[in-house]
Every structure is written in structure tokens, then in C-alpha cells.
Amino acid sequence: MATAHARSSGRRSRRRPDDVAGLGRTGAGTFLVPALALIGLFLIFPALWTIYLGMTDYRLTGLAAADPQFIGLENYRQVLADAEFWRSLRLTLIFVLGSGVLGQTLLGFCVAWSLRRLPRLAKGLIETLVLAAWVVPTSVGSFLWLALLDRHEGTLNWLLDTPGTAWLIEYPMASIIIFNIWVGTAFSMLLFSSALGAVPPSQLESSRMAGASTWQQLRDVVIPNIRGHILTNTLLITLWTFNTFTPYLLTAGGPNGASEILPVYIYRTAIPGGQLGVGAAISLLMLLINLVIALVYMRIGREKKT
Amino acid sequence: MATIATTTLVKEYPGGVRGVDGVDVTIADGEFFALLGPSGCGKTTLLRSIAGLEAITEGTLHIGEVDVTQAEPGERGVAMVFQDYALFPHMDVADNIAYPLKIKKVKKSERRAKAVDVADGLALDGLSLRRPGQLSGGQQQRVALARAVATEPEVLLLDEPLSNLDARLRLEARTFLKELQRDLGVTTVFVTHDQAEALALADRLAVMKAGRLQQVGTPQEVFGRPANTFVASFIGSSPMNLVTTTIADGAVPVGQGTVPLPEGLTQADGREVIWGARPEYLRWSAEEVPVGVPAEVSVTENLGASALVTAVSGQEKLQLVVPEEDAPGPGDAGWVVASARRSLLFDPETTERID
Amino acid sequence: MTATSAARSGGTTSSTTAARTARKFLTRILFVLAMVVVGFFFALPLAWLVTAPFSKVPTLTVSWPDWTLENFRVLTENPYALTSIGNSLILGFGTIAVVVTTGSLAAYALSRVRIPGRDGLLYGLLLLSSVVTGTAAMVPLFQLMVATGLINTQTGVVLALSGGVLPTVIFILKDFMDSIPKSYEESARLYGAKPHQILRHVVVPIARPGLAFVAVWALVQVWGNFLLPFILLRSPESQPAAVIMYTFYTESGQADLSLISAFSLVFSIPVILLYFLVNRRYGFRFHGGIKS
Numbered sequence: 001m002a003t004a005h006a007r008s009s010g011r012r013s014r015r016r017p018d019d020v021a022g023l024g025r026t027g028a029g030t031f032l033v034p035a036l037a038l039i040g041l042f043l044i045f046p047a048l049w050t051i052y053l054g055m056t057d058y059r060l061t062g063l064a065a066a067d068p069q070f071i072g073l074e075n076y077r078q079v080l081a082d083a084e085f086w087r088s089l090r091l092t093l094i095f096v097l098g099s100g101v102l103g104q105t106l107l108g109f110c111v112a113w114s115l116r117r118l119p120r121l122a123k124g125l126i127e128t129l130v131l132a133a134w135v136v137p138t139s140v141g142s143f144l145w146l147a148l149l150d151r152h153e154g155t156l157n158w159l160l161d162t163p164g165t166a167w168l169i170e171y172p173m174a175s176i177i178i179f180n181i182w183v184g185t186a187f188s189m190l191l192f193s194s195a196l197g198a199v200p201p202s203q204l205e206s207s208r209m210a211g212a213s214t215w216q217q218l219r220d221v222v223i224p225n226i227r228g229h230i231l232t233n234t235l236l237i238t239l240w241t242f243n244t245f246t247p248y249l250l251t252a253g254g255p256n257g258a259s260e261i262l263p264v265y266i267y268r269t270a271i272p273g274g275q276l277g278v279g280a281a282i283s284l285l286m287l288l289i290n291l292v293i294a295l296v297y298m299r300i301g302r303e304k305k306t
Numbered sequence: 307m308a309t310i311a312t313t314t315l316v317k318e319y320p321g322g323v324r325g326v327d328g329v330d331v332t333i334a335d336g337e338f339f340a341l342l343g344p345s346g347c348g349k350t351t352l353l354r355s356i357a358g359l360e361a362i363t364e365g366t367l368h369i370g371e372v373d374v375t376q377a378e379p380g381e382r383g384v385a386m387v388f389q390d391y392a393l394f395p396h397m398d399v400a401d402n403i404a405y406p407l408k409i410k411k412v413k414k415s416e417r418r419a420k421a422v423d424v425a426d427g428l429a430l431d432g433l434s435l436r437r438p439g440q441l442s443g444g445q446q447q448r449v450a451l452a453r454a455v456a457t458e459p460e461v462l463l464l465d466e467p468l469s470n471l472d473a474r475l476r477l478e479a480r481t482f483l484k485e486l487q488r489d490l491g492v493t494t495v496f497v498t499h500d501q502a503e504a505l506a507l508a509d510r511l512a513v514m515k516a517g518r519l520q521q522v523g524t525p526q527e528v529f530g531r532p533a534n535t536f537v538a539s540f541i542g543s544s545p546m547n548l549v550t551t552t553i554a555d556g557a558v559p560v561g562q563g564t565v566p567l568p569e570g571l572t573q574a575d576g577r578e579v580i581w582g583a584r585p586e587y588l589r590w591s592a593e594e595v596p597v598g599v600p601a602e603v604s605v606t607e608n609l610g611a612s613a614l615v616t617a618v619s620g621q622e623k624l625q626l627v628v629p630e631e632d633a634p635g636p637g638d639a640g641w642v643v644a645s646a647r648r649s650l651l652f653d654p655e656t657t658e659r660i661d
Numbered sequence: 662m663t664a665t666s667a668a669r670s671g672g673t674t675s676s677t678t679a680a681r682t683a684r685k686f687l688t689r690i691l692f693v694l695a696m697v698v699v700g701f702f703f704a705l706p707l708a709w710l711v712t713a714p715f716s717k718v719p720t721l722t723v724s725w726p727d728w729t730l731e732n733f734r735v736l737t738e739n740p741y742a743l744t745s746i747g748n749s750l751i752l753g754f755g756t757i758a759v760v761v762t763t764g765s766l767a768a769y770a771l772s773r774v775r776i777p778g779r780d781g782l783l784y785g786l787l788l789l790s791s792v793v794t795g796t797a798a799m800v801p802l803f804q805l806m807v808a809t810g811l812i813n814t815q816t817g818v819v820l821a822l823s824g825g826v827l828p829t830v831i832f833i834l835k836d837f838m839d840s841i842p843k844s845y846e847e848s849a850r851l852y853g854a855k856p857h858q859i860l861r862h863v864v865v866p867i868a869r870p871g872l873a874f875v876a877v878w879a880l881v882q883v884w885g886n887f888l889l890p891f892i893l894l895r896s897p898e899s900q901p902a903a904v905i906m907y908t909f910y911t912e913s914g915q916a917d918l919s920l921i922s923a924f925s926l927v928f929s930i931p932v933i934l935l936y937f938l939v940n941r942r943y944g945f946r947f948h949g950g951i952k953s
């Protein structure tokens with residue numbers, strides 16, 4: 001039986017695939033096609049189209065809506081000269097640093113670390129709460145925060161006995177930063193829980209036997225072991241935070257643009273503002289900034305390894 | 307069943323590492339053949355090339371007269387037991403054993419029956435509903451074997467199947483494996499880095515180093531007449547004594563004494579050679595002997611019924627195995643005596659044995 | 662107190678042990694306190710979600726509920742509320758189906774075959790996905806849907822959402838599949854299994870925890886996604902809960918808290934339930950992702 005098979009295949013002159021699944025390049029290609037087609041059509045195409053749109057005076061309404069003109073880099077000149085863009089960029093960086101890198105990553109790590117020393121019940125409770133905040137649909141989550149921070153009936157004012165404090169107006173950036181920490185910490189917590197679970201217990205034990213403090217254990221054993229996780233987590237969190245539109249549901253960028261992070265700025269320029277071409281130009285700038293961030297992270301990751 | 311024959315088989319990994327570098331070997335039908343060598347010498351690569359899991363870079367591979375160099379693994383009639391057994395964690399024992407039959411489209415009831423049958427034959431009765439995670443190491447190993455033989459393959463490949471078992475279990479499994487192979491009569495290639503295992507199990511064995519075959523032969527040949535100094539020091543539970551020296555007065559000077567030239571060999575005075583003798587073939591004498599090496603014992607290691615004695619003579623260290631009751635203690639002086647029938651000479655340049 | 666007095670009266674050794682016990686006790690207290698604060702921080706906003714729907718006259722302030730189901734009756738009378746949940750289910754499970762099948766095929770190929778430029782491709786897509794699914798691609802996506810006639814259809818939204826989440830899905834799944842020992846597939850292959858059989862019989866069952874996580878993750882993304890369906894679906898009958906919810910608190914001048922509170926809860930329960938079921942059964946594992 002097997003012999004007969006072998007004989008017929010021996011005559012075929014193709015090279016045998018050299019991977020565990022026997023897929024070969026062509027097989028792998030076939031497996032990739034459906035996903036790449038979807039991604040190409042609904043991700044890459046819009047991205048490329050954005051480049052083109054960014055160089056036109058395309059508008060939502062009026063003459064330029066029917067017949068957009070190619071205007072080269074004019075949009076970019078306009079955006080880069082716009083003080084609002086620079087303020088928005090600055091706010092975005094604060095937002096990303098505060099809620100993403102510091103907030104979610106750090107809090108997520110601390111929670112993941114602490115959960116390991118909590119009794120079962122408390123562990124389950126905290127984990128559930130953190131995860132629930134993440135899983136609840138964003139439109140519900142943002143309404144919950146609107147209710148919590150409401151000027152007149154908000155629970156926070158009632159708890160702190162500060163009636164009439166309009167948190168979203170007086171502290172808009174702090175509000176959306178804390179909101180975003182609340183929403184997103186779960187991902188880092190999950191990721192770091194999984195990472196900490198994979199740190200060899202023998203290494204931790206031997207460092208403890210050498211008398212290392214918690215801090216020293218973290219620095220000498222845990223961090224080196226989970227460097228890859230830290231990097232992936234920070235990269236993903238940074239990109240996600242950079243591009244999140246949800247804070248719009250809380251402050252709508254206000255008051256007076258005091259919490260207008262880039263995605264909100266784009267939305268306001270493109271849809272209510274009607275300048276689709278300019279919106280596309282800002283989108284592209286944002287993509288470039290993201291690219292730079294990603295490259296920096298990769299470089300850090302590679303350097304640490306050697 | 308089937309013979310296996312390779313001609314100048316080369317497997318080059320991307321990056322240029324040659325895992326197997328020009329191997330010519332023919333394995334007879336029904337033979338129990340061991341591939342032996344230190345870690346990283348290319349045993350697994352050769353085995354996987356035979357299985358078809360690695361694409362062969364150069365050379366040819368025949369299994370039973372058929373050129374299978376380019377054939378898919380599933381078309382070669384081979385079965386393999388992996389070092390980590392690779393039992394599917396989501397299937398019970400019977401499904402694991404029956405998996406090859408599932409691929410061959412055997413009906414479910416029929417293949418479960420066959421699986422239970424094979425399992426019973428391998429002392430796995432009553433375990434067919436367990437998952438691999440619920441089995442001991444020895445049981446897992448037998449399930450992996452059962453899965454491999456359930457298809458009645460022409461060739462059975464085993465990659466260090468015993469190395470994950472503890473020492474006692476390993477001896478049991480070794481005997482079990484030998485019996486199984488004899489009953490099935492299937493051509494078997496067995497990879498191991500443990501020379502004792504290879505000597506005990508194999509009809510013939512091949513010693514490998516850096517992707518090349520060093521020697522192919524029966525256990526007696528490889529143990530008694532190693533082809534070069536590498537094989538000489540790799541085979542044996544304690545390595546062969548190897549001393550570089552220069553022939554003088556028709557004898558071989560070693561340390562502060564001499565040993566006789568090996569039987570049947572004549573060498574010109576002044577030729578540089580490596581003299582070799584296994585510790586088991588050296589003798590200890592407390593009284594002076596006409597031809598021997600005066601030495602002082604530095605360490606005595608107990609091996610149970612015998613002792614491994616390390617004796618120093620001048621610059622040379624010699625090891626010899628002595629029956630327990632005759633073992634000298636550290637500091638004792640005496641003579642190491644070699645037999646002409648049981649010693650060898652190697653060429654220091656090529657490291658090959660001189661015949 | 663006891664610690665300090667013990668330190669004064671005792672000798673040097675006992676005073677240091679006492680000080681150490683005191684410090685240990687103090688850190689323990691601080692630790693518990695910190696955990697309470699963290700728990701409180703995450704629980705506080707959620708409190709409204711579980712109390713208000715059961716209050717006779719819900720207000721924005723958290724208060725002890727009267728355990729009435731009246732608000733849910735109001736909900737069933739709203740013409741869009743329940744259909745919108747149905748629409749969310751269609752979008753969610755449609756996207757899961759598309760993303761898990763195409764994503765696992767792609768992740769498997771990327772995990773097992775050395776395709777030139779593989780890592781670059783993966784990171785490039787990941788980068789694009791986080792940017793383009795946001796506001797940036799609204800206009801081109803809208804134009805694309807109009808051009809292909811998929812505007813105002815659930816299919817269009819499912820496809821667009823799938824394109825957006827696929828890179829992350831592939832990334833997570835590839836990380837998971839990289840950790841599956843290759844010998845499983847090799848042994849299946851030795852017995853003659855074809856790639857699609859290896860995938861069905863071996864890889865998918867072993868990767869099930871990863872697939873489940875990815876499915877739930879995708880559902881969470883889709884369930885809460887507001888922007889895409891808001892732009893691509895114009896008729897209220899086909900809009901999902903995320904969009905309807907938004908209209909509930911923006912369109913009527915005075916927000917109807919009975920409706921909003923009950924709706925929020927009904928809208929949240931499916932994802933929360935599914936998430937905890939999957940998490941309980943499989944947990945979450947991640948192996949580092951960035952290796953190269």
C-alpha cells in the first residue's frame with residue numbers, strides 16, 4: 001500500500017514542503033488568502049485611500065464634495081500650522097502616557113502581582129471587577145462614568161461631599177485618563193498574570209533564599225523573564241490608547257478642546273467640520289507617529305536582547 | 307518488510323548547518339538498528355530525514371527498493387515514536403492509538419476495536435478511556451509505541467524513546483522494546499545517546515559524530531574493535547584508555563613502563579601511535595610483572611561487583627576495572643598489565659585504528 | 662505600640678525581630694488597603710449598573726434598589742431596544758465566525774511556514790489595524806461600502822469589523838500556536854494526514870483555549886463598537902445596541918433613565934456571561950508575542 005503511494009509520488013518532480021504541516025509556500029499562501037483579502041479590502045485599501053484623500057480638498061458638502069481637486073501637500077501645511085493640532089498632539093501624548101503606559105500597564109502589573117498573594121475569594125472578586133469594567137460595552141461604560149461624575153446627581157460628589165463639582169469640565173484630561181485606566185487595565189492584568197505564571201518558581205525561590213526583597217526579586221528575576229510580555233503589552237496598549245475614540249463619549253473633546261485628543265480632533269475636523277481631506281491628512285500623520293512609536297519599541301526590544 | 311538504504315544523504319538546515327553530512331548506510335530488513343552519538347551529532351536529523359519530516363538536501367533514500375527521497379511522510383510506510391511521545395492531549399488512549407487508522411478511513415467501531423487490541427498487547431489493558439495526561443511516563447511511552455505499531459508499518463523509527471523514563475523503568479522498557487521488535491520483525495531504527503542502551507538493544511549500530519558516520523557494526527565489533535579514537539572513547543561505560551606514545555624496542559612504552567604490541571601487529575621503532583585498551587581488559591598486579599606499567603593508585607570508585615581504579619604512572623593516568631575483592635586502595639603501588647589480544651593502536655594523525 | 666515597647670525593653674536581637682514583625686504587619690495592612698482601594702475603584706462605576714435598573718425611579722446617584730422589574734417592562738415596549746440586541750448578536754457572531762475561521766488558517770500558516778517578511782507583515786498589519794479602524798478610515802470605508810452596495814447591510818459591517826480585528830486575532834493566535842509542540846502535527850503527518858486534517862484533528866482542538874479567547878475578545882470589540890455601525894447602517898431597525906444606546910441618551914432632551922439603566926444591563930449581560938464562561942473554562946495564556 002504505502003509502497004505504491006511512494007512510487008507514484010517519487011515520479012513527481014516537485015520539491016517536498018519543508019515545514020511541520022506539509023503546507024509549503026503555496027499551501028501557506030492558500031491559508032493566508034481569505035484573511036489577507038479581508039484585511040486588504042477593509043484595512044489596507046482605506047489606509048491607501050486616506051493617503052490620496054489627504055492630498056485633495058474633499059469636503060462633506062458643497063462643490064468640493066462632488067469634484068474634489070488634487071492640492072498636493074496643502075492640507076499638511078495647513079494642519080502643521082494649526083495650533084489646535086499641536087495642542088491635540090500634546091494632549092494625546094499626555095493621555096497615552098498617563099492612561100496607557102503608566103496607568104494601565106503599571107496598574108495591570110501591580111494587580112496581577114498582588115492577585116498571586118490574595119486568598120481565592122478576594123482574588124476572584126478583584127479579577128471579576130477589573131474584567132467586568134473591560135467587557136462592559138464602551139457605550140455602557142461611558143454612561144456609567146457620566147452618571148458617576150454627574151455634576152448634580154453624581155455618586156462621586158455625594159461620596160466626597162463636593163456638591164456641584166463638574167469633574168468633566170474642571171478636570172477633563174484627568175477624567176478621561178482615569179476612565180481609560182478603568183476600561184483597559186484588564187488586558188494588562190490578564191497578560192501579566194499569564195506572564196508571571198510562566199516565571200520559573202525555582203528562580204524566585206532561589207532569589208528568596210538569597211534574601212532578596214520583593215523589589216529585588218522583581219528586578220532580578222521577574223522583569224528579565226517577562227521582558228517580551230512587557231514590550232508587547234506596552235506596544236499594544238500604546239497603539240490602542242493612541243487611537244481610542246471612546247473619550248469622546250465622556251467629554252466630546254471639551255470644554256473648548258481641553259480634552260481633544262487626536263482621534264476626536266480628526267472626527268471634529270472631518271465630520272462636523274466637513275473637511276474630509278484635512279481629516280485624512282491628520283489620520284496619515286497619526287499613522288506615521290504610531291509607526292515611529294512602534295519602531296522605537298522594537299528597537300528597545302532588540303537592544304535589550306543582545 | 308523493508309530495507310532502508312541511503313546514499314550520500316545530506317541535510318542542510320537554512321543557515322548552512324549540516325545536520326547530516328553525507329551518510330551512506332544500509333539497514334537490513336527486520337533489523338534492530340541503533341543510531342548512537344553525542345548530543346547534537348545529527349541522529350535526530352537523520353531519523354527525521356528517513357521519516358520525511360525533513361526535506362533531504364542531497365543524496366537519496368530508498369525504503370524497500372523504492373526511492374522515497376521526495377515522498378510525503380505519510381506515503382513512506384514509516385511510523386515514529388517521538389522523544390516527547392507527541393500523544394494528542396485531547397484524545398483518549400484508544401483514539402490516540404486509532405488515529406492513524408482514522409486517517410486511513412477505517413470505520414470508527416473497527417478502529418477502536420483494533421486500538422484496544424493493540425493496547426492489550428502492550429500491557430495497557432483498561433486504560434483505553436484515559437487521557438495521556440492521566441498516564442505515567444512508562445504508560446505514555448507504551449501508548450506511543452502502540453500508536454506507531456497499530457498501522458503495521460514497514461519501518462519503525464524511535465527517537466530516544468527511553469530517555470524520559472527513570473532508570474529502573476528504562477531497563478524494563480528496554481527489554482519490552484526488544485521483545486516487541488522481535489515479535490513484529492519490523493525494521494527498526496532507534497536513536498540514543500546512551501551507548502549502553504545501544505549495545506544492549508541493537509543488532510547493529512552506527513556511531514555518529516558531526517553529521518557523519520564513524521563506524522557501523524555489531525555491538526561486539528564496535529565495542530571490541532572501534533574504528534577510531536572517537537568511537538573508542540564514546541563506547542563503553544568508562545572510556546577506553548588512550549595514550550600517545552612512540553614505539554621503542556618492539557613494545558609500547560606507557561608511563562614509566564611498557565605494554566606489549568597488540569596481537570598481529572608489527573610496528574617500526576620510532577613510529578608515533580596512540581595505544582588504547584579498555585579498563586575492563588587491564589589487570590592490576592600487586593607483584594612485579596615482566597611487562598607492565600608501575601603505577602600508584604589515586605582513586606578507587608566502587609561499581610558494585612567491581613571497582614574502577616585510577617592509577618598514575620609518570621604523566622599518564624590509566625583506568626582499570628578490578629573485581630571488588632582485589633581492589634587496591636588509594637596510595638597502593640603496583641603494576642598495570644595489558645593483554646596483547648585486547649589492546650589496539652590508532653594513528654595519531656587520522657585517529658583511525660591501525661590494522 | 663507593642664512593637665515599640667518591645668523594642669525598648671528587649672535586647673538588640675529581640676528588638677530587630679519585633680521591628681521586622683511590625684514592618685511585616687504594616688506592609689500587610691498597606692497591601693490590603695491598596696487592594697480595597699483598587700477593588701473600590703473598579704466597583705464604583707459598576708454599582709449603578711446593578712442597582713439603577715431595579716429602582717422604581719432610577720436617578721444618576723447609586724442608591725439601594727427597590728427590586729422592581731418595571732424598568733425592564735418599559736424596555737420591552739421600546740420598538741428598537743430588543744431588536745438592537747438581536748442586531749448586535751448578528752454582528753457579533755457573524756464577526757466571530759469570519760474572524761476565527763480566516764484568522765486561525767492564517768495564524769497557522771504564519772506560525773508554521775517560514776514566509777519571507779512574516780514578522781514585518783504581522784507588525785505592519787497590527788499597526789494599521791489600531792489606526793485605521795478608528796476615525797481615520799471612516800470616509801474611505803463609507804465610500805467603499807457605497808461602491809460595493811454593502812452600505813446599510815449587516816454583511817458590510819461584519820466584513821469591515823472583521824478586517825479591523827483580524828490582525829490582532831492573527832497576532833494572538835499565532836503566539837498561541839507557536840507554543841504548541843510541533844511533534845503533534847509531525848506525528849499526524851507521518852500517518853498521512855493532509856494539512857487540513859492536521860488542522861481539524863490536532864491543531865484546532867489543542868488551540869481551543871486560544872480560539873475561545875480570541876472569539877470572546879472579538880465579540881467584546883464588536884459588541885461595544887459604535888463608530889462603524891453608526892456610519893454604515895442608516896436605518897434604526899438594523900442598528901446594533903451600541904448605536905441605539907447612544908441615541909437613548911442624546912436624542913430625547915431629558916435622558917430616560919428607566920430605559921437606559923435596564924437597557925445597559927441587558928446589553929452588558931451577554932458579553933459578561935460569555936467572557937466569564939470562557940475565562941473560567943480556559944483561562945488566558947500569552948507567550949510573549951514579540952520574539953523574532
Ligand SMILES: Nc1ncnc2c1ncn2[C@@H]1O[C@H](COP(=O)(O)OP(=O)(O)O)[C@@H](O)[C@H]1O
Pocket residue numbers: 319320321323324325343344345346347348349350351352
Ligand atoms: N531546525 C534546525 N535548524 C537549524 N539547525 C538545526 C535544526 N535542528 C537541528 N539543527 C542542528 O543540527 C545538528 C544536529 O541536530 P540533531 O539532529 O537534533 O542532533 P541529535 O539528535 O544528535 O542530538 C545540531 O548541530 C543542531 O544544532
Ligand SMILES: [Mg+2]
Pocket residue numbers: 349350
Ligand atoms: Mg535528538
